[in-house]
Structure formats: structure tokens, C-alpha cells
Amino acid sequence: MSNAALITREPVINKQYKITANRLVVHAASVAQAVEVLDGLADVWPAAHPVFVSLYKLVPTPDLLEWIAPSNAMIEIPTQSIGHPLTLQLLPQLQANGVSLNLTWYQPDTVLPPNVPWRFVIIDAKRQPLPADPPGLSLAWGLPDVPSFKDAVIQGYDGASGWFFLRGIKTDGKLAPSHAQIVRLMNLVRKNAEVKDIETVLKQDVALSYKLLRYINSAGFGLMCEIQSFRHAVTILGYEKLNKWLSVLLVSASRDPSAPALMQTAIARGRFMEKIGAAFFEKGELDNLFITGAFSMLHLLLGASLQSALDEMHLPAGIADALLGGDGVYAPFLKLACALEGFDAKNLTAQAEALHLSAEQINRAHLEALAFADSLQFG
Structure with a gap:
């Protein structure tokens, strides 16, 4: 089991507090192993909402092209690997295949490759304020609770990713x-x-x-x-x-x-x-x-x-x-x-x-x- 790839998740929440996408995080030893796991789940793939696919700490490489991504899948590209030669080789091929791309851990000084249409941009809200002009719809990450989500929306975020909504709710009343x-x-x-x-x-x-x-x-x-x-x-x-x-x-x-x-x-x-x-x-x-x-x-x-x-x-x-x-x-x-x-x-x-x-x-x-x-x- 220690070498097996497991999938964890977090939800993507819009301004109305509804889950509008599911973010799946694949914990795999390699991109090839992640592809094998994802391939085996085609028949149970959740289709009602967009699905963000994160390879966690792995560098996205052309091995990912072996996966026939469902139409609602969006591949996450972390800024830490945006300049990696294999990731730069992967990006135009994903675009040619019609796969949507999200950018994670975006910072204002990130140098982005040209002509890549980013759908969503995940920003670590704990470390920095909302950048002035993010290259896609902005999602706050790392929010501690519900009040912080309200503040993020006021700042201009389009939504958030994470489990903040499990915290900051009063539970000391009686049944209505x-x-x-x-x-x-x-x-x-x-x-x-x-x-x-x-x-x-x-x-x-x-x-x-x-x-x-x-x-x-x-x-x-x-x-x-x-x-x-x-x-x-x-x-x-x-x-x-x-x-x-x-x-x-x-x-x-x-x-x-x-x-x-x-x-x-x-x-x-x-x-x-x-x-x-x-x-x-x-x-x-x-x-x-x-x-x-x-x-x-x-x-x-x-x-x-x-x-x-x-x-x-x-x-x-x-x-x-x-x-x-x-x-x-x-x-x-x-x-x-x-x-x-x-x-x-x-x-x-x-x-x-x-x-x-x-x-x-x-x-x-x-x-x-x-x-x-x-x-x-x-x-």
C-alpha cells in the first residue's frame, strides 16, 4: 500500500457557498503511475462539475498525455514547474487536445509562457493579497474559516478552494x-x-x-x-x-x-x-x-x-x-x-x-x- 497512489480532495466554492468543482489531488510516485490510476477510474468519474486534477508535488510531464482526460477535467500546472522544459513541452499538447488548464500558487512575479489561456488561478491567500490582474478566475486557497472567505470575496476573489467552511460556524444552539x-x-x-x-x-x-x-x-x-x-x-x-x-x-x-x-x-x-x-x-x-x-x-x-x-x-x-x-x-x-x-x-x-x-x-x-x-x- 505504501507505493500505491491515493486520491484526496478538496472542494471549489463559489461566492454563493456552493461546490462548483471538485479538486482531486493524486498522490503518486510518478506521472505514469498517476495516469494508470486515473485511467482505472474512467467509469466512476464524477461528471456533474468540473474536476481539477492536481499531481501534488510532481512536475507535469508529457507522460500525462497517455491519460484520456474526461471533458470536464482541468489539469493544474504549479508555478514552480512552469519553466520546466518537460512542462513547457506538455502545455501546447494539452491545449491541442482541448484540455483546460489551471494555474496553481500564482504570484505576481511569475513569468508565464505566452498564449496559454488559464481557466482558474489558485492563489495562496495566506501568503499574499489578491494580485491586481490574475490571468484567470481567482480562487483563494488556505483560508482558515468562513469569515475569511467573506473577506476574500470582498477583496475580489471569484471563489475559494479548501475546507474553510468547516470552521467558524456556531454550534451552540438547539434544533429549529x-x-x-x-x-x-x-x-x-x-x-x-x-x-x-x-x-x-x-x-x-x-x-x-x-x-x-x-x-x-x-x-x-x-x-x-x-x-x-x-x-x-x-x-x-x-x-x-x-x-x-x-x-x-x-x-x-x-x-x-x-x-x-x-x-x-x-x-x-x-x-x-x-x-x-x-x-x-x-x-x-x-x-x-x-x-x-x-x-x-x-x-x-x-x-x-x-x-x-x-x-x-x-x-x-x-x-x-x-x-x-x-x-x-x-x-x-x-x-x-x-x-x-x-x-x-x-x-x-x-x-x-x-x-x-x-x-x-x-x-x-x-x-x-x-x-x-x-x-x-x-x-
């Missing part, structure tokens, strides 16, 4: 009435209450009913028929599967400006845990893995402490143990999902080796989870 209503629904479903009793609660909020059916009928779920009502959903899915979709409903109930990015991240975590856990758990338990991942950000989404949010629910012990104590059977899978959201390939490798998972298993589940989260169209 709309959130409590969904929790009530979840508890009724978990208790196998009568369908008419659950329908009565749903009828009190038509918007909730609409959103629930929209998620269930989403492309990511892959049903053979369209669900027309809650009663129909119970017939087709059963109560256990409905808990999963009610968890999606709760995650998507926030009205915070940062919510769209948080929602997508939460669902990507849950879907990854569900996919990667299929080799370890019985089918009936996979929904619990999904809920664990999705609820790992519940305090940020609902503005309430995780303890107070979970106190209102009757969740299986395994979910609560993982979320509140970081232990139990689901905890290693949550740690693995979180390790995908950073640049620390060593930590990701350690988490994977603890579960005896291969890089291929992790990379495929990772990209499948991104595609699934994108399909739900939050916001």
Missing part, C-alpha cells in the same frame, strides 16, 4: 422547529409506526414531503420506477431504507449560507462509508454507515451541538459511538472518510492499511461518492 419535525419523522419510521401517522406529520410541511420524494427519485438512487407518495415509498423501499433518506432530508434542512457545501460533503462522506463498508458489514447495516457519515457534520448544518441533536433521535449505538466518542465498529470508516479531505497521504494510507483496503477500493468508492453527492443537487 423544521429540524425537529424531521427528527420526529425519523423516530416514527424507526419505530415502524403506521404509515397514516407518518403521513400526517409529512402533510404538516408539504415542502418536506416534496424534498423527500425528490431525493428518493434522484438519479443517484437508481430506482426503476418513480416514487409518487410516502406510502408508495414504504411499499418499494421498506422502513429501514427510508431512514437513510430521512437522514438526507435532515442534512439538507439547514438555511445557513454555507449549507450547500456542507450538505454535499456530508453526503459524500456517508456514501463513501456505505460503499467501502460493503465488504465488512451485512447489507442491512450499510444504511447505518451512510447515516454515520452524513450526521458527522450535523452540528455544523443545524447550528446545534452534536450531543443535543443526537439526544432527540433513537439511533443505533454504533452510530452514536462513532459520532460522539470516535469509537465503535463504524468509527474507523468515518476516520477514513475524513482522511480523504486533506493532503496527508500518510494518514490516509495508515487508515486504509488498518482496514486492509487497497488504494483501488478507496479511490473508486471516493469518486463514486462524489458523483452520488453531486446528483442530489443541494441548494
Whole structure:
């Protein structure tokens, strides 16, 4: 596993706090190895948004041309390698192939090759202010929290790349009435209450009913028929599967400006845990893995402490143990999902080796989870 190439990610956020691109960072020993990994993921490539592809510390070389890049892929060229002969040889060939190019770690004194149309320019906002005339759409990187993103937008940045939206949000309140209503629904479903009793609660909020059916009928779920009502959903899915979709409903109930990015991240975590856990758990338990991942950000989404949010629910012990104590059977899978959201390939490798998972298993589940989260169209 130590020599295997793994992919981590960070999101690209626009001024409306929505994820508009996924930035994949390939931790490989060589460009040829990165190409091999990317080639093997063509069938699970997330297609809903642009995908930035970073080779991390590697110098981009013509070996990259062996990869048939999907139409939504954008190759990142770091300024540190912009003058390298092999990178200069690569650039016109990528342009000839119609591949979009992004420039990373741009500084005002960077000498750029002529006639290269840069789509996005990633700037380390910790080290310098926004340059006067960046050669593409400017993205701030390294922002510490949500307030710093607001400042970056005021400065003129077009967006940002990173996980800043996980920090700087108050989580000391109580569940809002709309959130409590969904929790009530979840508890009724978990208790196998009568369908008419659950329908009565749903009828009190038509918007909730609409959103629930929209998620269930989403492309990511892959049903053979369209669900027309809650009663129909119970017939087709059963109560256990409905808990999963009610968890999606709760995650998507926030009205915070940062919510769209948080929602997508939460669902990507849950879907990854569900996919990667299929080799370890019985089918009936996979929904619990999904809920664990999705609820790992519940305090940020609902503005309430995780303890107070979970106190209102009757969740299986395994979910609560993982979320509140970081232990139990689901905890290693949550740690693995979180390790995908950073640049620390060593930590990701350690988490994977603890579960005896291969890089291929992790990379495929990772990209499948991104595609699934994108399909739900939050916001």
C-alpha cells in the first residue's frame, strides 16, 4: 500500500457557498503511475462539475498525455514547474487536445509562457493579497474559516478552494422547529409506526414531503420506477431504507449560507462509508454507515451541538459511538472518510492499511461518492 497512489480532495466554492468543482489531488510516485490510476477510474468519474486534477508535488510531464482526460477535467500546472522544459513541452499538447488548464500558487512575479489561456488561478491567500490582474478566475486557497472567505470575496476573489467552511460556524444552539419535525419523522419510521401517522406529520410541511420524494427519485438512487407518495415509498423501499433518506432530508434542512457545501460533503462522506463498508458489514447495516457519515457534520448544518441533536433521535449505538466518542465498529470508516479531505497521504494510507483496503477500493468508492453527492443537487 505504501507505493500505491491515493486520491484526496478538496472542494471549489463559489461566492454563493456552493461546490462548483471538485479538486482531486493524486498522490503518486510518478506521472505514469498517476495516469494508470486515473485511467482505472474512467467509469466512476464524477461528471456533474468540473474536476481539477492536481499531481501534488510532481512536475507535469508529457507522460500525462497517455491519460484520456474526461471533458470536464482541468489539469493544474504549479508555478514552480512552469519553466520546466518537460512542462513547457506538455502545455501546447494539452491545449491541442482541448484540455483546460489551471494555474496553481500564482504570484505576481511569475513569468508565464505566452498564449496559454488559464481557466482558474489558485492563489495562496495566506501568503499574499489578491494580485491586481490574475490571468484567470481567482480562487483563494488556505483560508482558515468562513469569515475569511467573506473577506476574500470582498477583496475580489471569484471563489475559494479548501475546507474553510468547516470552521467558524456556531454550534451552540438547539434544533429549529423544521429540524425537529424531521427528527420526529425519523423516530416514527424507526419505530415502524403506521404509515397514516407518518403521513400526517409529512402533510404538516408539504415542502418536506416534496424534498423527500425528490431525493428518493434522484438519479443517484437508481430506482426503476418513480416514487409518487410516502406510502408508495414504504411499499418499494421498506422502513429501514427510508431512514437513510430521512437522514438526507435532515442534512439538507439547514438555511445557513454555507449549507450547500456542507450538505454535499456530508453526503459524500456517508456514501463513501456505505460503499467501502460493503465488504465488512451485512447489507442491512450499510444504511447505518451512510447515516454515520452524513450526521458527522450535523452540528455544523443545524447550528446545534452534536450531543443535543443526537439526544432527540433513537439511533443505533454504533452510530452514536462513532459520532460522539470516535469509537465503535463504524468509527474507523468515518476516520477514513475524513482522511480523504486533506493532503496527508500518510494518514490516509495508515487508515486504509488498518482496514486492509487497497488504494483501488478507496479511490473508486471516493469518486463514486462524489458523483452520488453531486446528483442530489443541494441548494
